[in-house]
Amino acid sequence: MPEHFYETGSPFIPAKPPPSSTKREDRVANKASQSWLILIYQAKIADFFRKITVTWSKNLVNHYLCFNVENPYDDQHPYTFKTDLKASQFWNKKGLKNFEIDGKRAFVYWDFRQAKFSSNPAPSSDYYVAIVYEDEIVLLLGDSLNDAYKRTKKRPTFPEATLLCKKQNVYGKKLFCTRALLGDGKEEHDIVIENSLFGPGDPEMWISIDGIWTIRILNLNWRFRGNETISMNDTSIQIYWDVHDWLFNESSPSYGLFIFKPNTIECASSANKENDDSIQGFCHVLYALKMG
Secondary structure, three states: EEEEOOEOOOOOOOOOOOOOOOOHHHHHHHHOOEEEEEEEEEEOOOOOOEEEEEEEEEOOOOOOEEEEEEOOOOOOEEEEEEEOOOHHHHOOOEEEEEEEEEEEEEEEEEOOOOOOOOOOOOEEOOOEEEEEEEEEEEEEEEOOOHHHHHHHHHEOOOOOOOOEEEEEEEOOOOOEHHHHEEOOOOEEEEEEEEEOOOOOOOOOEEEEEEEEEEEEHHHHHHHOEEEEEEEEOOEEEEEEEEEEEHOOOOOOEEEEEEEEEEEEHHHHOOOOOOOOOOOOOEEEEEEEEEEE
């Protein structure tokens, strides 16, 4: 849990945000709009460390999963795989398709039969997606790991793929929720951003992690861009925000940008340390689209 509450622009005891009355509207907006989730991994494939970009996208008509694998010989033409999750044949059985990497076939295995979905375009649990290349699992998504190992009869590469960046968009009015890795393992943490932009007082914004309000930004008209650093367990987390559009753009949706970048305390205090194998380089980028 966060050790301190940071309030920008004021030394006073932090105030909790007012209760949100728009949660239902936020859920409706989420369902009706284009949503996407982008995960960027670094994986070892055929003796090269390459970036694999995983994109989940969903709207009322389409629901896609796409992989772009970095091509070290031509950075303008990555190796691409795409499948439609709404196609009826996709849900009838476990899937297996292939695509080409460096002239050889890579195989994509998936099982979504028991998968649980929310408003997020990616499943929340009970699924796996595995990319197999040259008898190794180069990327494995989901929580049904043993099922994936049994199905593919393969084991992960060493080292396993590392998540470098997570990008996501969410829709709402006063409340925006996401989940992010924050440097203390593979467990994601709940992040809630809430705002009070209209009313008798000055606009304000609050950010909480795992139910603890960690930052309160006062005078948002003047502090619509900024950054703060908080400490959580053994992790220093830099939080950046830009909500200029929320305040000064009359079109809808208007977007706010948030970046959460964790560093372990050890790594943050060792500026010259190289080849750190923690999640030091990870960042979470959130595009919060405000409706109305």
